Amino acid sequence: xxxxxxxxxxxxxxxxxxxxxxxxxxxxxxxRSMDLYFDVAGQALAAYQVEVVATRGRVRFVGIEGGEPxxxxxxxxxDPKALRGKRLILAAxxxxxxxxxxxxxxxxxxxxxxxxxxxxxxxxVHTAANAxxxxxxxxxxxxxxxxx
Amino acid sequence: MNSTRxxxxxxxxxxxxxxxxxxxALGTAAVLLLPGCRMCPGRISHAPGSQPGSASAPPxxxxxxxxxxxxxxxxxxxxxxDDDGGPGSGALIAHPVAWDQEVPLPLKHTEMRASISAHIxxxxxxxxxxxxxxxxxxxxxxxxxxxxxxxxxxxxxxxERRIRGLIRERAQAEAIYCEAKRQGYVASLLTQExxxxxxxxxxxxxxxxxLEVRLTYFHTLAYEEGWYxxxxxxxxxxxxxxxxxxxxxxxxxxxVAARSAGRPxxxxxxxxxxxxxxxxxxxxxxxxxxxxxxxxxxxxxxxxRVAAPGRWSIALSPNDRIPNRDFVLRYRVAGDQxxxxxxxxxxxxxxxxxxxxxxxxxxxxxxxxxxxVVFVLDCSGSMRGRPLDQAKxxxxxxxRQLRPDDTFQLIRFSNDASAFGPEPVPxxxxxxxxxxxYLAALKSEGGTMxxxxxxxxxxFPHDWARLRFVCFLTDGYIGNEAQILAAIEQHLGAxxxxxxxxxxxxxxxxxxxxxxxxxxAVAYLGPHDSAAHVMDTFMARIQHPTMTDxxxxxxxxxxxxxxxxxxxxxxxxxxxxxxxxxxxxxxxEIRITGHAGAQPVQVSLHAPAVxxxxxxxxxxxxxxxxxxxxxxxxxxxxxxxxxxxxxxxxALEYGLMSAYTAFVAVDASRRTVGxxxxxxxxxxxxxxxxxxxxxxxxx
Numbered sequence: 001x002x003x004x005x006x007x008x009x010x011x012x013x014x015x016x017x018x019x020x021x022x023x024x025x026x027x028x029x030x031x032r033s034m035d036l037y038f039d040v041a042g043q044a045l046a047a048y049q050v051e052v053v054a055t056r057g058r059v060r061f062v063g064i065e066g067g068e069p070x071x072x073x074x075x076x077x078x079d080p081k082a083l084r085g086k087r088l089i090l091a092a093x094x095x096x097x098x099x100x101x102x103x104x105x106x107x108x109x110x111x112x113x114x115x116x117x118x119x120x121x122x123x124x125v126h127t128a129a130n131a132x133x134x135x136x137x138x139x140x141x142x143x144x145x146x147x148x
Numbered sequence: 149m150n151s152t153r154x155x156x157x158x159x160x161x162x163x164x165x166x167x168x169x170x171x172x173a174l175g176t177a178a179v180l181l182l183p184g185c186r187m188c189p190g191r192i193s194h195a196p197g198s199q200p201g202s203a204s205a206p207p208x209x210x211x212x213x214x215x216x217x218x219x220x221x222x223x224x225x226x227x228x229x230d231d232d233g234g235p236g237s238g239a240l241i242a243h244p245v246a247w248d249q250e251v252p253l254p255l256k257h258t259e260m261r262a263s264i265s266a267h268i269x270x271x272x273x274x275x276x277x278x279x280x281x282x283x284x285x286x287x288x289x290x291x292x293x294x295x296x297x298x299x300x301x302x303x304x305x306x307x308e309r310r311i312r313g314l315i316r317e318r319a320q321a322e323a324i325y326c327e328a329k330r331q332g333y334v335a336s337l338l339t340q341e342x343x344x345x346x347x348x349x350x351x352x353x354x355x356x357x358x359l360e361v362r363l364t365y366f367h368t369l370a371y372e373e374g375w376y377x378x379x380x381x382x383x384x385x386x387x388x389x390x391x392x393x394x395x396x397x398x399x400x401x402x403x404v405a406a407r408s409a410g411r412p413x414x415x416x417x418x419x420x421x422x423x424x425x426x427x428x429x430x431x432x433x434x435x436x437x438x439x440x441x442x443x444x445x446x447x448x449x450x451x452x453r454v455a456a457p458g459r460w461s462i463a464l465s466p467n468d469r470i471p472n473r474d475f476v477l478r479y480r481v482a483g484d485q486x487x488x489x490x491x492x493x494x495x496x497x498x499x500x501x502x503x504x505x506x507x508x509x510x511x512x513x514x515x516x517x518x519x520x521v522v523f524v525l526d527c528s529g530s531m532r533g534r535p536l537d538q539a540k541x542x543x544x545x546x547x548r549q550l551r552p553d554d555t556f557q558l559i560r561f562s563n564d565a566s567a568f569g570p571e572p573v574p575x576x577x578x579x580x581x582x583x584x585x586y587l588a589a590l591k592s593e594g595g596t597m598x599x600x601x602x603x604x605x606x607x608f609p610h611d612w613a614r615l616r617f618v619c620f621l622t623d624g625y626i627g628n629e630a631q632i633l634a635a636i637e638q639h640l641g642a643x644x645x646x647x648x649x650x651x652x653x654x655x656x657x658x659x660x661x662x663x664x665x666x667x668x669a670v671a672y673l674g675p676h677d678s679a680a681h682v683m684d685t686f687m688a689r690i691q692h693p694t695m696t697d698x699x700x701x702x703x704x705x706x707x708x709x710x711x712x713x714x715x716x717x718x719x720x721x722x723x724x725x726x727x728x729x730x731x732x733x734x735x736x737e738i739r740i741t742g743h744a745g746a747q748p749v750q751v752s753l754h755a756p757a758v759x760x761x762x763x764x765x766x767x768x769x770x771x772x773x774x775x776x777x778x779x780x781x782x783x784x785x786x787x788x789x790x791x792x793x794x795x796x797x798x799a800l801e802y803g804l805m806s807a808y809t810a811f812v813a814v815d816a817s818r819r820t821v822g823x824x825x826x827x828x829x830x831x832x833x834x835x836x837x838x839x840x841x842x843x844x845x846x847x
Contacts, residue, residue, distance in 0.1 A: 031333055031816035062324050062335075062814040063304070064312040075303065075312035080803030083314060110311065110816035112324055145817055 029114045031062070033145040034121070036090075036107040040128060043136040044099035046071070048106065049091040049126040050140050051082075057119030061088050063110035069100040076107050089126070099131050108145065251402075251422050252280040254287035254353065255830040258428045258471060260380055266437050266491060267371065267504060267725070268766050269378055271297070273363045279353040284825030286329060286351045290397075290415045290832075292381035294367050295344035295657035298766075298773030300803050301364035302811035304336045304350075313338070313813030315803045317796060321810035325351065328814040329824050336361055338811040341413045342629065343780065344657035345384060345397060346805070352820045366766040366773070368502065373685065373721040376436070377478045382428060382471035384415045385653050385835050386843035388528060388596035389627040397627040399844045402831035416831035417844045424831065428471040430464040439482040446676045447476045447652070473652035473836040476674065490753070492730070493767035499730040500767040501707075505740065507718040508751040511692050514744050518553040519690070520572050520614040521546070524605045525587075526622035526650070528562040528596035529842030534675050535651045536592045539621040541679035542648065546619065547583055549687045550575035555614060558583055561601030562594035571608065593842070596626050599635055606639035616643040617690060620662060621673075624655030625843070630784040632658065636665045637785045644668040644694075644717070646686060651675065653835035661781070664712070669719050675837045685721075692720045693744040701739040706731040711774040718742070727771045772802035780807060 036052070038045055052061075061083070066075040076092035090107060113119045121142050128138035259274040277287050293299065302313035313336065316324065321337060328335035329351035336350045338361075348361060370377045386399030402416040418424065430448075433455070434440065440460060443452060449465035462477060492501045523543045531539065543558070550556055554575045558568035568586050573579045605618045626632065636645060645666020649659040650673050663670040669689070673682045695718035700710075710728035718724060738753045776795050783791040792808060799806035834840050 029327055031328060031331065031814060033817040060324060061314055062812060062816065064314070066310050075310050078314065080315050081801045084800050108817065110814050
């Protein structure tokens with residue numbers, strides 16, 4: 001049966017809420033994709049570390065995809081130790097290409113969400129840096145991608 | 149057990165010899181009826197290494213092995229038959245008998261790129277899958293990797309998109325994969341069946357589409373007598389499984405490869421007259437840190453060049469790209485071969501080191517005690533031809549070098565075990581002559597009841613006036629490794645086991661662990677190696693005593709978690725590699741004490757100050773992998789849930805493959821059209837030098 005999820009995405013202060021519709025079989029989990037954006041305003045983003053936590057719902061991260069600009073096309077690395085605690089800590093850097101500026105899709109997260117409870121995520125930027133290695137102000141947000 | 153009929157579907161015709169495709173309508177051919185996929189509900193799943201009788205799953209009506217049908221599992225056991233021939237349909241393909249027949253399979257190409265620095269190799273393997281059929285497929289490929297490989301990276305590449313897989317507990321990863329597959333998402337799963345045997349499954353590959361899976365692993369290199377050895381295995385040998393052993397790795401003609409009754413891991417084998425378009429490319433960048441004086445590859449044709457001073461670039465010749473034997477690269481380095489070396493690395497997790505410990509020079513000056521040498525020869529069907537000939541040459545060479553005060557025994561095994569005599573005899577010229585006659589008459593046939601060979605070699609009374617050295621010559625093509633290693637552990641006593649891997653693609657995990665558990669050493673004899681040279685090297689080594697009862701005094705350096713926990717003996721010409729964790733600066737004299745015969749021996753090693761943090765980032769993974777290997781060995785001998793949990797914990801913390809963890813990647817951004825596809829096992833050739841008829845069955 002074709003399962004379908006509609007999401008009520010509430011993007012505020014780095015939090016994303018995914019709610020579930022009722023036409024899905026009770027026991028079937030859903031798969032969703034969420035784009036991870038960094039906004040560094042006028043700065044150039046060369047490196048970052050970010051934490052994504054499912055604060056609500058039974059969520060499993062099932063894939064980490066690279067982002068849009070060539071600098072972040074390779075998928076970021078993750079900390080396997082943090083994953084044991086159901087947190088996803090991602091980090092990426094690049095040295096070769098021109099760092100992107102403004103709002104940047106740095107990665108896409110693929111997740112499996114168990115049925116019965118909407119999922120909610122919190123995004124916490126640990127650090128962001130420019131090509132000189134200096135910290136720059138940044139915000140991050142998760143945006144669900146329409147996968148149907 | 150599902151008994152759905154599988155309707156036919158039309159594959160994309162091959163670009164050239166389209167004429168040899170024949171389509172069989174249902175009802176005119178046997179149809180394979182299968183449970184669900186191996187990972188998913190409905191298909192048999194075993195805990196790695198589970199004991200005989202732990203699972204059973206009778207197959208339904210299955211075709212006989214000689215039928216020309218293939219493919220073949222429907223993943224969804226409960227799904228109704230799909231008669232429209234559309235995506236998700238099963239496929240039936242029939243081939244007329246023809247020589248050099250090309251079989252289209254989902255695995256198109258494998259690429260291996262290795263970078264060797266000091267004694268650590270970083271290896272990237274790219275597997276390119278495609279779907280040459282008209283329906284969606286799940287590709288399942290059983291393939292080997294080095295048993296000490298620390299697999300820590302897994303990427304699924306779809307076009308320009310790269311999706312990193314995550315390490316998960318195995319059962320959880322399998323559940324994620326199965327659900328993604330069921331819902332139509334492209335997904336991939338990497339599981340470990342043995343430390344040197346893995347299964348790659350890729351779900352929902354659409355017709356005409358391609359994708360790649362990329363793995364990265366690290367491992368240390370073997371070293372002996374000035375030579376380093378880098379090995380990349382390419383094919384899984386056809387393994388024999390004794391009656392009652394259910395956690396097996398079994399070969400099967402590709403026509404019936406999806407049958408999995410009681411056999412969780414099937415290696416689909418191409419018929420002798422078949423080939424696939426699957427080929428392999430291989431590149432090695434070598435930066436040894438010291439001068440490389442000689443570089444040899446007897447297994448393959450290679451090209452080599454000095455890319456920069458001290459840096460070599462090696463590649464597989466375009467004319468030698470059939471993946472049917474191990475790639476073995478050896479290189480000899482300049483300098484003092486007896487110098488021990490220490491590599492360190494420190495990061496936020498703390499300090500890690502590897503110590504390559506060489507035997508002291510004193511051993512060379514000491515003579516050995518009289519020996520009791522037991523040659524044990526695998527005479528099973530897989531050894532027929534060149535492997536058995538090579539093994540016989542090696543034994544003959546060994547017999548001729550025994551001293552009159554030595555004794556010897558000769559044991560053969562296949563379906564059963566028998567010996568040259570009831571007990572070891574002195575190595576007199578007459579006994580040697582008779583033994584050579586006995587050896588020459590031995591033939592290869594039947595199964596590999598290795599357990600009987602082990603018991604015959606280790607359980608007779610020990611002559612305490614002599615050291616007992618058991619030389620085991622085998623290709624190691626068995627599926628019950630845990631049982632064999634447990635028997636060695638149980639019966640070893642004061643014996644030492646020297647295992648000789650015979651052939652082009654031997655089971656190196658078994659061969660090396662026989663020597664490890666047997667506190668001996670390992671040697672390999674490929675089809676193009678000199679049997680005389682390999683045996684001469686071994687005999688030269690045992691002319692001198694080993695350094696036993698090793699103890700390390702770290703002399704104030706705070707060292708913990710050293711692996712292997714049971715220190716092996718040191719043999720002339722062959723170092724051992726230890727790995728561990730440390731705190732503080734390793735700036736001290738490490739003392740190693742032991743015995744050579746009855747004589748106490750001590751050597752010292754100066755540990756230099758810790759190197760830069762970025763010097764050897766692979767060391768934490770090498771350490772974690774060695775810890776997992778040590779734990780796995782414990783578990784194999786004495787299954788204990790606590791050990792399994794310890795393996796799981798280390799593997800998850802360091803992001804490594806193990807028997808209890810797996811990598812899974814799902815592309816959740818798009819659902820493919822139609823239901824889950826047909827499971828297609830990737831068939832492989834039998835290894836070079838191995839006969840299909842004596843290992844897989846009648847083609």
